[in-house]
Amino acid sequence: xxxxxxxxxxxxxxxxxxxxxxxxxxxxxxxxxxxxxxxxxxxxxxxxxxxxxxxxxxxxxxx
Amino acid sequence: xxxxxxxxxxxxxxxxxxxxxxxxxxxxxxxxxxxxxxxxxxxxxxxxxxxxxxxxxxxxxxxxxxxxxxxxxxxxxxxxxxxxxxxxxxxxxxxxxxxxxxxxxxxxxxxxxxxxxxxxxxxxxxxxxxxxxxxxxxx
Numbered sequence: 001x002x003x004x005x006x007x008x009x010x011x012x013x014x015x016x017x018x019x020x021x022x023x024x025x026x027x028x029x030x031x032x033x034x035x036x037x038x039x040x041x042x043x044x045x046x047x048x049x050x051x052x053x054x055x056x057x058x059x060x061x062x063x
Numbered sequence: 064x065x066x067x068x069x070x071x072x073x074x075x076x077x078x079x080x081x082x083x084x085x086x087x088x089x090x091x092x093x094x095x096x097x098x099x100x101x102x103x104x105x106x107x108x109x110x111x112x113x114x115x116x117x118x119x120x121x122x123x124x125x126x127x128x129x130x131x132x133x134x135x136x137x138x139x140x141x142x143x144x145x146x147x148x149x150x151x152x153x154x155x156x157x158x159x160x161x162x163x164x165x166x167x168x169x170x171x172x173x174x175x176x177x178x179x180x181x182x183x184x185x186x187x188x189x190x191x192x193x194x195x196x197x198x199x200x201x202x
Contacts, residue, residue, distance in 0.1 A: 042173050043094070050094045050161065051174075051181040058110045059185070 096157075097164045106153040106160075113150055120146070127191030127199060128182040132158065132175035137191055137199070154178070 056062035096103055117134060120126040125143050129135045133151045136143045158174045161167070167174070183192045186202045193199050 042167060042170055044173070044177060047094050047161075047174065047177045048181060051178045052185075054096075054107070054157065055178075055181055055185055057107065058114055060111070060114065 094161055094165045094167070096160060100160075103157065103160050106156045109153045110150060110157075113146060116146060117150060121190045122187070124189075124191055124201075127193060128179065128186060130176070130179050130193040130195055130197065132178035132182065135193075 053062065117126060120140075120143050121128075125137060125140050126134050126147060127137050133154055134147050136147050158171060158178065161174055162170050179193075183194075183202070186192050188202055190202045191199055192202050
């Protein structure tokens with residue numbers, strides 16, 4: 001009995017996790033849109049590697 | 064039966080969650096041109112095609128690399144101006160593509176600066192480069 005009840009809790013928790021874990025739910029007045037200023041940290045080292053790869057391609061150092 | 068079904072759902076949720084987190088970390092750590100559209104390819108090929116001409120103008124001190132990731136004509140030279148304008152248009156398109164395809168909102172300035180740094184690193188001896196303080200120097 002207990003195991004069955006626990007199983008049901010897990011089932012509900014699992015379903016909720018799947019649904020809400022992948023959904024961004026917007027609430028509020030659609031006529032008054034909110035602005036979120038997100039601060040994105042840029043991996044400068046990664047960006048430099050990308051830039052180097054592109055410039056190597058342009059200069060013919062990399063095919 | 065319910066027990067196994069519950070376990071399956073629970074494990075699937077965990078896998079999905081872990082997979083989603085891993086995907087996000089990968090995206091944040093690596094930047095690239097993720098989709099090679101015809102326009103991006105044209106910009107890259109355009110840059111490749113004019114590389115030797117720019118190289119020559121740089122070696123003559125007519126063109127330099129500024130600190131914003133673009134080439135600049137140092138003095139009056141109409142022919143160089145047209146080449147530089149085409150080069151800078153392609154560069155800007157590539158920078159914007161990296162910004163957009165990697166979801167780097169409002170990061171164009173940073174991308175430009177990083178490319179400028181790479182151009183300074185790759186510049187040949189005696190090439191004109193603009194340092195971070197805005198001074199034009201010979202490498």
